[in-house]
Amino acid sequence: MNFKTVTGIVFAAYLGCGCINIEVAPKQPPVVVVPGHILTGEDSMVIAEIDAAFTLNFENDRVRRLSSIAQRPGLSPTVQTYLAARALRNISFDNNKVHVLILLIGNPAFCNAAKQEILTNLKKISFDSNKQSILSALEKRGTLAS
Numbered sequence: 477m478n479f480k481t482v483t484g485i486v487f488a489a490y491l492g493c494g495c496i497n498i499e500v501a502p503k504q505p506p507v508v509v510v511p512g513h514i515l516t517g518e519d520s521m522v523i524a525e526i527d528a529a530f531t532l533n534f535e536n537d538r539v540r541r542l543s544s545i546a547q548r549p550g551l552s553p554t555v556q557t558y559l560a561a562r563a564l565r566n567i568s569f570d571n572n573k574v575h576v577l578i579l580l581i582g583n584p585a586f587c588n589a590a591k592q593e594i595l596t597n598l599k600k601i602s603f604d605s606n607k608q609s610i611l612s613a614l615e616k617r618g619t620l621a622s
Contacts, residue, residue: 492559519554523554542562549583550585556586590618591617594614
């Protein structure tokens, strides 16, 4: 048998085997762990809501869902930190990042862990004017209790 015949047989056998389905799993967001905070059932539910918001196709829809979550009273430090991290890393447009973060900063439960997350990753916001908006909101907020 020559090379062409062997190649033809292998190719025909390959085609006769049926379809090959290759799936690529979507990239999962990093898990944010806040030392000293225990993930409760409520926290897990809210984190699942945040993750679900990022499955929406349009950024405006994602921002609307995240804005609603950012304004909820009594958000735990773990959830606040996770929301800040996802907003900074996974929202495309600076103005949308700023919108969600300013709502979070205005939340009465806003905590130092979320503040640190925002300040540490402020470089994820491109424009200085948007960074200034975040810094001004943090300054107006003043010292946090926890």
